Amino acid sequence: MMKKGKRFEWGYLLLIPGIGYILLFIIMSTYVMIMQSLGYYNYTGESGFSLQFWGEVFDQQFLDSLLYSLKIGIGSSMISIVICYPFVLILQKTKGKRILLSIMKTPMFIPALVGSFLIINIIDYHGIVNELLVFLRIIEEPLRLRNDKYGIGVLMIQVWKNVPFQMLIMSSAIESIRKDVVDAARNLGANIFSIIRHIILPLTLPSALIAVTLVFIGTFNDFAVSNTAGPLYPNSLSSLMLRNANVFGEWNLSACIGTMMMITTILLVSIYTLIAKRLEKLD
Amino acid sequence: MPKMRKSPKSLSKKILGFLLPSAIGLVLFAWIAVPLIMAVLWSLVNPDYPWSYPQLFPTNVSLFQWEYIFKYTNLVQSILNSFFIAIMSMLVSFLLALPTAYAIGRRNIKGKETLKIIMLLPMAFPGMVMAMFLGRVLFMTGLSSTRIGIIIGHTLVGLPYMLRILTVSFESMQQDLIDAADNLGAGAWTKFSEIYFPMILPGLIAGCIFTFITSMQEFNIAFIVGAPIVQTIPTILYSYLGVNFLRTSASVVALILLIPNITLLFITERFLKTEYMGAALGKM
Known part of the structure; x- marks a missing residue:
């Protein structure tokens, strides 16, 4: 306390390694990207200011990719949370909860590419899922789930990977609900469904929003899973961006796509930070 | 408190307390272990005895891969x-x-x-x-x-x-x-x-x-x-x-x-x- 006031606070200098490193590379990459989308830093040819790339980028292929990425993002975050909620609620009442939750951490430590391969392997034309469904006579012949038109395979992979992730967030949210609130409702004659509907759902909604946002950001920007298990057309935005640059040499166009992806993500992250802050205040 | 209601329910609760963890364990097994086991099996396939459609498991395993x-x-x-x-x-x-x-x-x-x-x-x-x-x-x-x-x-x-x-x-x-x-x-x-x-x-x-x-x-x-x-x-x-x-x-x-x-x-x-x-x- 006595140090306060006149002495120089050298804590600010200590920020340089960590925060400085992040800012340096983030700002440089963002700068190069935005300038490239405006026609600078070309590998070949002349560089100079031009807005033509922003005019060219919104073609049919881009719109298809945007729709596809939105579909995968919204689809996998919503399906995951719908699966996650009842799972977490049942888990709260189960005995070996700790062990089950720590087993559930495993898919978080499985890299996206490996997860993608593991699920491709079981949903393939003669994979175990298809064979089981045929054996049970639910379907006549195996379904094409991998590289299919609608991206069902990608959705399955993302749900497989993200349900455990959301379960970790949601189970800590449910644990933080005070027991006396639930007991009071029970004493007043509320059954399990009205407790879930009127107490648990409203109180865990902020965490659910965070879980959905985080999964959406990850899946909307995904490259690896869509490129290995996704449809041949349309591709995800990330993969369209990479192909524009690496195959067609249109770095400016891919810089435009990258800028838009970044803006979308930053908007979502700001919303998410706002929710997180309001959550802290509620606590 | 729910104490008085406890006795008639205790048996079904006990069964539930046993069934629930095993049901969740089963789902977890399907969720995590099945994909992993399939990957392990595929990594052990012997190229001389290909693993193809009607067989549920590879007939011959080797470390060839x-x-x-x-x-x-x-x-x-x-x-x-x-x-x-x-x-x-x-x-x-x-x-x-x-x-x-x-x-x-x-x-x-x-x-x-x-x-x-x-x-x-x-x-x-x-x-x-x-x-x-x-x-x-x-x-x-x-x-x-x-x-x-x-x-x-x-x-x-x-x-x-x-x-x-x-x-x-x-x-x-x-x-x-x-x-x-x-x-x-x-x-x-x-x-x-x-x-x-x-x-x-x-x-x-x-x-x-x-x-x-x-x-x-x-x-x-x-x-x-x-x-x-x-x-x-x-x-x-x-x-x-x-x-x-x-x-x-x-x-x-x-x-x-x-x-x-x-x-x-x-x-x-x-x-x-x-x-x-x-x-x-x-x-x-």
Whole structure:
């Protein structure tokens, strides 16, 4: 306390390694990207200011990719949370909860590419899922789930990977609900469904929003899973961006796509930070 | 209280208490173990006895695929690359994060909220966008296609985890211990080695695990920055999943990539406390 006031606070200098490193590379990459989308830093040819790339980028292929990425993002975050909620609620009442939750951490430590391969392997034309469904006579012949038109395979992979992730967030949210609130409702004659509907759902909604946002950001920007298990057309935005640059040499166009992806993500992250802050205040 | 209702229900409750965990265990098994078992089986297929449609399990197993991968591909080099890059980026992020986390956690500085949002930036930045344009920056500096380039990129991705977890550990430290050391006349080094270090050690281990694993499984930056010279395990795996889909080779590489992660997860489960998980998942 006595140090306060006149002495120089050298804590600010200590920020340089960590925060400085992040800012340096983030700002440089963002700068190069935005300038490239405006026609600078070309590998070949002349560089100079031009807005033509922003005019060219919104073609049919881009719109298809945007729709596809939105579909995968919204689809996998919503399906995951719908699966996650009842799972977490049942888990709260189960005995070996700790062990089950720590087993559930495993898919978080499985890299996206490996997860993608593991699920491709079981949903393939003669994979175990298809064979089981045929054996049970639910379907006549195996379904094409991998590289299919609608991206069902990608959705399955993302749900497989993200349900455990959301379960970790949601189970800590449910644990933080005070027991006396639930007991009071029970004493007043509320059954399990009205407790879930009127107490648990409203109180865990902020965490659910965070879980959905985080999964959406990850899946909307995904490259690896869509490129290995996704449809041949349309591709995800990330993969369209990479192909524009690496195959067609249109770095400016891919810089435009990258800028838009970044803006979308930053908007979502700001919303998410706002929710997180309001959550802290509620606590 | 529900005590009086308990006796007639107790039997059904007991059954439920036994059924529920086993049902959840079954779902978990299907969720995690089945894909893993299928991958292990596929990695053991003997090419002389192909595993095809009507058979539920391979009729003959051999280690041929594993030998093949190790003998005829440059997987060994990419395993070495992956470990070297992961360990280096873990060390660099530790060195960069320690002073900053200390400053945010313990020093009296302004704008901590903003700083915490800045820490979030690399985690929120779209992976492929970051890889491509960081790759462009590194290309300009001549660090493209080098291990140093990938280390720089992986440090950027892993640093947020280390920073956030270490900040949480510094923040949760009790001031009276430090005051007591001050009163007893401890010097800066003694204070660090006797008080700060032991108290942040669990957080430090958790942070190291997260940065190491993040680097091991990072694909985008390794793919863009490393190409065409430096290969890591994920880029090798990607090459087996693309146009040339080789199920057996992909199984072997996928399992090799899983081994360090799963081992680390099980060894260090107790270090991954909820607060660190929360910090790493973006709640703070």
